[in-house]
Amino acid sequence: MGAIAVEPAKLAIFLIFLIAFIVITRRMFSSGKPSYSSEYPPPSFPDARDGYGTSKQPAAIGSELPFPVSLPPVQQLPNGRYNRPNVLNYYFSNLDLKAGPGNPRSFCDQLFVEFEAPETGAVWTSEYTVATPFGLQDLLDQSGQNLGFEGTIVIVPRWDMAQILGTVLDDVMEKYADPDAKAADSRDHSRRYQG
Numbered sequence: 078m079g080a081i082a083v084e085p086a087k088l089a090i091f092l093i094f095l096i097a098f099i100v101i102t103r104r105m106f107s108s109g110k111p112s113y114s115s116e117y118p119p120p121s122f123p124d125a126r127d128g129y130g131t132s133k134q135p136a137a138i139g140s141e142l143p144f145p146v147s148l149p150p151v152q153q154l155p156n157g158r159y160n161r162p163n164v165l166n167y168y169f170s171n172l173d174l175k176a177g178p179g180n181p182r183s184f185c186d187q188l189f190v191e192f193e194a195p196e197t198g199a200v201w202t203s204e205y206t207v208a209t210p211f212g213l214q215d216l217l218d219q220s221g222q223n224l225g226f227e228g229t230i231v232i233v234p235r236w237d238m239a240q241i242l243g244t245v246l247d248d249v250m251e252k253y254a255d256p257d258a259k260a261a262d263s264r265d266h267s268r269r270y271q272g
Contacts, residue, residue: 137175139167145239146246151195154254161250162192165200167242169207174238181236183211188231190245203249206230207241 144164152160168174170187178184185208193200206226208216213232217224231244 137173139174140165142174146243148246148250153196156255158254158256159195160254161246162194162253164190164246165193166191177236177238178212180211182209182234183215184209184236185212185216188241188245190242190249192249203245204228205245207233209233209235 148164149160151163154160167188167190170189172178172184172186178186185206188205188207189202190205191200191202205228208230210232213224229245229248231241233241233244
């Protein structure tokens, strides 16, 4: 019988704690006062809708815009090669093609041009560093170090997408039509620096 008398006592204690817990939690959550100290207010989180529509739009890419350069049609040459690859897309690493840089005379960015070989359908992307003299100087001033670039560097006096793309494509077409031509035999008709 001693065991039966203990069970109602355990039940009574459990009920007292349950009722106390319910009363305390109702008072905590139903009061108009915050449960935190006024010295340390809770962090405020910005509403996601506050910035909606005002964030920066994604950068425009070349496949979304009219092509700014007049190119000859893709044609097969007598040697079986083609005169140029197809240009599928082009875009900058940071710059928007429509807006361009904040200062058209001072920028330095990576240009990516996606090509397709007409004879095989193979696709590749070439990377070019495109900069103005002032953009290079700004980059030198910001980094405080010497700069090293890999690949082709295109230096332009100011932002002009047609000029930039034209310079890149002239070089690509020259090399694509005759990849075996010796550098000594080929004439350079561009306005590249020859030091």
